[in-house]
Amino acid sequence: MSIPSQPESPVEGFYAVIPAGGAGTRLWPVSRSGSPKFLHDLTGSGRTLLQATVDRLRPLAGPSGVVLVTGEHHVAAARTQVPELADDAVLAEPSPRDSMAAVGLAAAVLEHRHGDVVIGSFAADQVLSGQAAFEQAVREGVAAARAGYVVTIGIAASRPSTAFGYVRSGVSLGVEGAPTALHARGFTEKPDAETARGYLASGEYRWNAGMFIARTSVLLGHLAEQRPELHDGLRVIAAAWDTDDREKVVADVWPHLERIAIDHAVAEPVAALGGVAVVPGTFGWDDVGDFNSLAALLPSVDDAGSKVLGDAGDVVRIDSAGSVVVPASGRLVTVLGLDDVVVVDTPDALLVTTRARAQQVKAVVDVVRARGLDELL
Amino acid sequence: MSIPSQPESPVEGFYAVIPAGGAGTRLWPVSRSGSPKFLHDLTGSGRTLLQATVDRLRPLAGPSGVVLVTGEHHVAAARTQVPELADDAVLAEPSPRDSMAAVGLAAAVLEHRHGDVVIGSFAADQVLSGQAAFEQAVREGVAAARAGYVVTIGIAASRPSTAFGYVRSGVSLGVEGAPTALHARGFTEKPDAETARGYLASGEYRWNAGMFIARTSVLLGHLAEQRPELHDGLRVIAAAWDTDDREKVVADVWPHLERIAIDHAVAEPVAALGGVAVVPGTFGWDDVGDFNSLAALLPSVDDAGSKVLGDAGDVVRIDSAGSVVVPASGRLVTVLGLDDVVVVDTPDALLVTTRARAQQVKAVVDVVRARGLDELL
Structure with missing residues (x-):
């Protein structure tokens, strides 16, 4: 065939x-x-x-x-x-x-x-x-x-x-x-x-x-x-x-x-x-394995290479080049003076880390699990 | 007298x-x-x-x-x-x-x-x-x-x-x-x-x-x-x-x-x-003018000089020495790999910055005001 x-x-x-x-x-x-x-x-x-x-x-x-x-x-x-x-x-x-x-x-x-x-x-x-x-x-x-x-x-x-x-x-x-x-x-x-x-x-x-x-x-x-x-x-x-x-x-x-x-x-x-x-x-x-690879897939919302997954109107960024923000709670997310920071905002849990540490988010999840906060996992 | x-x-x-x-x-x-x-x-x-x-x-x-x-x-x-x-x-x-x-x-x-x-x-x-x-x-x-x-x-x-x-x-x-x-x-x-x-x-x-x-x-x-x-x-x-x-x-x-x-x-x-x-x-x-001076007034919650204003049980920190977290929304705040970071979490607005930038938070407020988000001010 x-x-x-x-x-x-x-x-x-x-x-x-x-x-x-x-x-x-x-x-x-x-x-x-x-x-x-x-x-x-x-x-x-x-x-x-x-x-x-x-x-x-x-x-x-x-x-x-x-x-x-x-x-x-x-x-x-x-x-x-x-x-x-x-x-x-x-x-x-x-x-x-x-x-x-x-x-x-x-x-x-x-x-x-x-x-x-x-x-x-x-x-x-x-x-x-x-x-x-x-x-x-x-x-x-x-x-x-x-x-x-x-x-x-x-x-x-x-x-x-x-x-x-x-x-x-x-x-x-x-x-x-x-x-x-x-x-x-x-x-x-x-x-x-x-x-x-x-x-x-x-x-x-x-x-x-x-x-x-x-x-x-x-x-x-x-x-x-x-x-x-x-x-x-x-x-x-x-x-x-x-x-x-x-x-x-x-x-x-x-x-x-x-x-x-x-x-x-x-x-x-x-x-x-x-x-x-x-x-x-x-x-x-x-494979979008972490927030750093996710960032690579998103278009930049400004000249500083900032990335937003969600409504860019929910984000205020000052002096924060290359940052990645996921505003997923409806709240305003503001970032001042942190390059390459990752901020992921959900209704019940917040993550703040860096693009370089994106692969290690599992360590945070491990602590959350160890605390018995299974409803957040 | x-x-x-x-x-x-x-x-x-x-x-x-x-x-x-x-x-x-x-x-x-x-x-x-x-x-x-x-x-x-x-x-x-x-x-x-x-x-x-x-x-x-x-x-x-x-x-x-x-x-x-x-x-x-x-x-x-x-x-x-x-x-x-x-x-x-x-x-x-x-x-x-x-x-x-x-x-x-x-x-x-x-x-x-x-x-x-x-x-x-x-x-x-x-x-x-x-x-x-x-x-x-x-x-x-x-x-x-x-x-x-x-x-x-x-x-x-x-x-x-x-x-x-x-x-x-x-x-x-x-x-x-x-x-x-x-x-x-x-x-x-x-x-x-x-x-x-x-x-x-x-x-x-x-x-x-x-x-x-x-x-x-x-x-x-x-x-x-x-x-x-x-x-x-x-x-x-x-x-x-x-x-x-x-x-x-x-x-x-x-x-x-x-x-x-x-x-x-x-x-x-x-x-x-x-x-x-x-x-x-x-x-x-x-005069507690900013989050850096506020941090100086709070007791450390760990050996890394971490400060929490609120319930330390609402905070997970990994490799984040000297950080200041205000968990004021009831959500879990997690921080990975950022020293001297300031995270202030309220029900309708989030601030992420550094202790060194604490004096400049007014610049964020100015942007919020310029966007007409008066309900957040």
Whole structure:
């Protein structure tokens, strides 16, 4: 099967899976366990991260080809935000079991419903720019997946980030319909700064955005080899999913599934076996992991590089270059004489820190938890 | 008349006047025009600045010898805070006319009621420590005032402050009952840093806390010479104050009174004529002009010199030495990685700045005013 000649038309037999999990702890107090990152509009676009993710996948997977996997606590909010998803397109997890269980569940359910199709997994809490380039990468990825590869999209690294994992590429894949796809030589964990600079200089490393595309039979086949118990459990659940037995089977099996990321369960071992391909993505990408990366996505509201997520009319800033303010309580936020400060104002909790410390907001959350202030988490 | 031998007994014929005005703009958003600085507990003592001022003056002036002069908008709040003041001990100003009109009104009303008594003027928004030393200074001041001087209490300067005016002292006054009193050679405006260092080194300069003690006849006599129209206006108002004509006369005369500080109207010109004495005060004093000076008055809540005005349980601080937090909204305030930061959290407005910038908070208030957000001022 070749790439469709009309970019507007969905890719036949392709399903987009959106695992929507993760607390977004470093974006506290905007992101909470009850209202995590993907339910928020973090770019000021008017669409939440989840809505934007669905928006960008619907042209590729078609109106009925987008499937959401999320915690059962978030199903109601997610349905409100993306009412266009059919009832059976939202898969509720009774408890978090990491990304392999989430994506594997979707793969098994979709294969049970539709046979051996191609799925692509795209996290609900990422920000992309460049829809055409994204679609082109996915289309190439689908082509490579049909040839039997587990495909990842490798993001062109724009800086030596220590916050992301990397995928290392090798020679051209040589698959029709995937002219830019390369063999993947392996994945790396988040590197230290010196290693990251080396990655950037080599030109062989791209950010691993956790976007995986594969035939369900290929993905589940690898899973059966690498993690047979997890595979078998997911197959049992999938067989019962669209029956009256779902509730009982899920209650019996789900809690015992192994918690493991898809990277560790499948991508890394299969890459070592030569079964992973990487399609270079030339679109803009960020995982909006903290308030500093959020700032990079927001337009400046003044010549001093100030950023506001919310109503700039709620902010007064004097001599505060590069500051990031999230006025989310309706109160007036005033900042005097602090460069690169981060002020996040919500109705019940306030965070004041610096862009340089943005990665360490988790430490604040840890203290809040230790104090027993669970209603703020 | 000599100093009473029992320090506990009030000074006969002495009235304490408390001018309670001033917006405390540099303490925004705690201090507001509708709820200014003197109505707040800024030291965590459980008493507002006004209450603490009355508390410290009642032993000197007796239960019926404390008179409050404040804007009519603040009369209700003030009466609630200091219900022990008699009805006729609260003088309401229809509009702010600066300190000469406020103190002069009290002087004229008290002289009309009681004849030529000694009054002392003590602003409602200062913080003192060392009650015995304060009482001793006032008692000496009253003795010097009875001898015909306008007396100020000069505060021992503990640092070369550029935020206060100074009074320069000369030779001993030689008045019985005022053994430490000195002739005052003159007053200065707030000096620059180099000048302030010179003042401190000389030993001749003390902070002018705006505490003035004088016989009403002396004070009003000087005012009649220096500012005859203002004097005459105050006399007309005072004559009508305790009659049915008060409202009409005040409405006619008050709006036309000159706006001038008592320092400029009387203290400075009379000092040049040799008529001012200074009693060195050895008590602790601060005018709590901004959040940095407020911080100096608060106990540290941890080894990092952190200060909290409010419930320390509402604050989480990590790697933020010397920070000052006012959690006044009930929300959790969290600070990560900012030394010497000032965070003032109120239900409708938030201020984030540094201790070094504390004097410049007025610039924030100016912007808030320019935006027309008068409800926040």
